[in-house]
Amino acid sequence: xxxxxxxxxxxxxxxxxxxxxxxxxxxGLIDIILNSLFNFNxxxxxxxxxxxxxxxxxxALGLYLIRIEFSGNKLLDKINKNFNSSSxxxxxxLLVIFALIKYVPPLLNWFIFDADFIGNKKExxxxxxxxxxxxxxxxxxxxYGMYPDAEQWRINSAFIMLFLLVGASFFVPSKYKKYLLIFxxxxxxxxxxxxxxxxxxxxxxxxxxxxxxxxxxxxxSAFALILCFPIGMLLALGRRSNLPAIRxxxxxxxxxxxGVPLITVLFMSAVMFPMFLPDGTYVDKLxxxxxxxxxxxxxxxxxxxxxGLQALPKGQYEAAKSLGMGxxxxxxxxxxxxxxxxVIPGIANTFLALVKDTxxxxxVGLLELAGMVNLAKTNPKWxxxxxxxxxxxxxxxxxxxxxxxxxxxxxxxxxxxxxQ
Amino acid sequence: MTKIIELxxxxxxxxxxxxxxxxxxxxxQQEKIVICGPSGSGKSTxxxxxxxxxxxxxxxxxxxxxxxxxxxKDIEKIRAEVGMVFQQFNLxxxxxxxxxxxxxxxxxxxxxxxxxxxxxxxxxxRVQIADQAKKFPGQLSGGQQQRSAIARAxxxxxKIMLFDEPTSALDPEMIKEVLDSMVDLAKGGMTMIVxxxxxxxxxxxADNMIFMDEGKIVEKAKTKEFFDxxxxxxxxxxxxxxx
Numbered sequence: 001x002x003x004x005x006x007x008x009x010x011x012x013x014x015x016x017x018x019x020x021x022x023x024x025x026x027x028g029l030i031d032i033i034l035n036s037l038f039n040f041n042x043x044x045x046x047x048x049x050x051x052x053x054x055x056x057x058x059x060a061l062g063l064y065l066i067r068i069e070f071s072g073n074k075l076l077d078k079i080n081k082n083f084n085s086s087s088x089x090x091x092x093x094l095l096v097i098f099a100l101i102k103y104v105p106p107l108l109n110w111f112i113f114d115a116d117f118i119g120n121k122k123e124x125x126x127x128x129x130x131x132x133x134x135x136x137x138x139x140x141x142x143x144y145g146m147y148p149d150a151e152q153w154r155i156n157s158a159f160i161m162l163f164l165l166v167g168a169s170f171f172v173p174s175k176y177k178k179y180l181l182i183f184x185x186x187x188x189x190x191x192x193x194x195x196x197x198x199x200x201x202x203x204x205x206x207x208x209x210x211x212x213x214x215x216x217x218x219x220x221s222a223f224a225l226i227l228c229f230p231i232g233m234l235l236a237l238g239r240r241s242n243l244p245a246i247r248x249x250x251x252x253x254x255x256x257x258x259g260v261p262l263i264t265v266l267f268m269s270a271v272m273f274p275m276f277l278p279d280g281t282y283v284d285k286l287x288x289x290x291x292x293x294x295x296x297x298x299x300x301x302x303x304x305x306x307x308g309l310q311a312l313p314k315g316q317y318e319a320a321k322s323l324g325m326g327x328x329x330x331x332x333x334x335x336x337x338x339x340x341x342x343v344i345p346g347i348a349n350t351f352l353a354l355v356k357d358t359x360x361x362x363x364v365g366l367l368e369l370a371g372m373v374n375l376a377k378t379n380p381k382w383x384x385x386x387x388x389x390x391x392x393x394x395x396x397x398x399x400x401x402x403x404x405x406x407x408x409x410x411x412x413x414x415x416x417x418x419x420q
Numbered sequence: 421m422t423k424i425i426e427l428x429x430x431x432x433x434x435x436x437x438x439x440x441x442x443x444x445x446x447x448x449q450q451e452k453i454v455i456c457g458p459s460g461s462g463k464s465t466x467x468x469x470x471x472x473x474x475x476x477x478x479x480x481x482x483x484x485x486x487x488x489x490x491x492x493k494d495i496e497k498i499r500a501e502v503g504m505v506f507q508q509f510n511l512x513x514x515x516x517x518x519x520x521x522x523x524x525x526x527x528x529x530x531x532x533x534x535x536x537x538x539x540x541x542x543x544x545x546r547v548q549i550a551d552q553a554k555k556f557p558g559q560l561s562g563g564q565q566q567r568s569a570i571a572r573a574x575x576x577x578x579k580i581m582l583f584d585e586p587t588s589a590l591d592p593e594m595i596k597e598v599l600d601s602m603v604d605l606a607k608g609g610m611t612m613i614v615x616x617x618x619x620x621x622x623x624x625x626a627d628n629m630i631f632m633d634e635g636k637i638v639e640k641a642k643t644k645e646f647f648d649x650x651x652x653x654x655x656x657x658x659x660x661x662x663x
Binding site: 313315316318319320321322323324325326329333334337338341415417 | 471473496497499500501502503504506508510511512513514523524527528529556557558572573576
């Protein structure tokens with residue numbers, strides 16, 4: 001049998017293979033750039049199909065030629081190790097680079113270079129890119145919903161107060177921290193709600209139907225987040241209880257709420273719930289929605305926390321018991337602090353899902369950010385602005401969720417007591 | 421001598437498997453008892469019944485004058501008086517060594533924080549680990565963790581200490597430092613029941629030896645007699661294998 005000797009680049013022929021390889025790769029890149037940005041085909045003399053994959057062939061050959069192990073050049077070694085370790089990886093690398101060159105510039109053009117920022121009506125958008133004028137004109141509505149303009153300072157001050165309180169909790173000495181936390185969780189929500197809804201203290205009453213936009217997203221999310229956590233915790237403990245009555249009612253509750261779509265729950269809270277109330281009693285629509293979302297998310301939270309409880313070694317329970325701790329002390333001092341730490345990623349997951357579920361409250365006629373966008377795009381003066389509106393809403397949601405995700409990662413690091 | 425623990429005809433089943441068969445035992449104050457026997461013989465189950473980490477189904481267990489039974493509401497009170505050291509240490513990994521030691525005195529005995537910390541430091545000093553007080557369990561060696569666990573149990577100022585194979589999970593080099601702490605504790609007059617295979621330790625501190633097999637106490641004797649002149653053949657066989 002004859003052995004076929006492939007040409008293999010190595011350290012000895014580095015001087016000749018490296019320049020050729022770099023030349024071929026550059027050819028591939030230049031071809032793609034000319035093709036996608038200037039509509040000029042460098043290889044038009046070739047048959048159409050070969051011309052189409054020509055840059056890939058050039059690039060792959062080039063990458064093959066520069067794939068030299070232990071070349072002595074640190075940069076080259078690093079490139080080879082991370083992007084060019086095999087022919088398959090080389091082709092993947094090329095495809096990613098080509099896709100970026102082809103699709104990023106048009107996207108940037110739409111977003112920024114061809115976009116319109118100046119003006120105050122649809123006709124001002126003439127350049128063909130995104131019409132950010134739409135977002136600019138509707139910004140106030142996107143943030144405050146139908147809340148009267150003259151009263152918007154109340155929403156602002158409620159949120160500024162919240163941020164100040166949260167900020168203060170990072171700086172006050174740890175001795176007073178728990179009082180601040182109790183105030184934040186049990187007192188502040190009522191002050192904030194009263195400030196926004198009004199009706200007393202000379203504040204004009206604003207019905208909840210007028211609330212909306214980003215501020216409503218925050219209100220609904222914050223309430224549901226704060227309330228679903230302790231309820232979920234109790235449900236998780238209940239599901240592991242030795243007492244059958246508590247255990248089965250917890251299981252029933254969790255499985256009931258987990259088995260129903262949120263949109264159905266919201267619909268029932270709006271339509272069916274009032275039927276069960278005695279005549280004349282009235283529970284505000286927003287409150288019904290808050291309760292529904294809270295209970296729905298609490299069921300998910302319960303299962304996440306239960307996962308943490310189950311991951312905890314039995315020895316921890318035994319050690320706590322052997323020191324004379326009863327059920328509640330054992331759980332609040334030993335079990336829950338460790339179990340919750342274990343499931344921070346799961347809790348963050350549930351919280352993010354909750355924030356992104358808030359747009360569903362449109363089924364009861366409440367319009368938060370995405371709902372307001374939906375409303376604005378159907379305005380006869382602004383038809384055809386759906387893309388800009390939803391991209392804007394998507395970006396805002398992404399920023400909120402990414403911030404929460406980063407916070408949860410920091411928390412995980414901060415609470416870690418393992419040997420680093 | 422006053423009795424502090426008394427077991428009368430204790431039986432215990434795990435489903436159909438009988439782990440303890442008619443076990444009777446008396447322990448006096450300041451007495452040190454070492455329990456040995458092959459694995460699965462019910463040694464651990466026996467001492468875990470004494471603070472009700474396991475429930476016995478038949479017979480009586482009386483600890484410091486209180487009977488342990490299904491409707492004992494004072495079970496937490498008994499547990500606070502009976503310290504326990506586990507094979508796997510079971511320190512609380514989210515708390516520093518000092519907090520591990522002060523947690524139960526503060527929350528169970530309602531001791532002021534300052535006093536609890538003083539007692540904790542004394543006990544950590546006693547097991548020679550005071551310099552590690554601010555560290556977390558995950559940062560310590562196995563031997564240091566087990567000594568911290570002993571200190572944690574001592575901080576509740578227990579009348580009785582139970583040791584469930586305290587050195588079985590340790591490297592040979594670390595066994596000695598833990599045994600030294602236990603010898604020191606024994607010399608201080610603590611009532612101790614120790615499940616262990618460390619026969620050197622047993623010869624040094626034990627007043628009485630117990631040999632268990634298949635859920636029964638096969639032999640109970642004074643330490644010297646137990647090693648020099650064991651009565652039952654099963655004990656002789658076991659000792660010949662282990663010594």
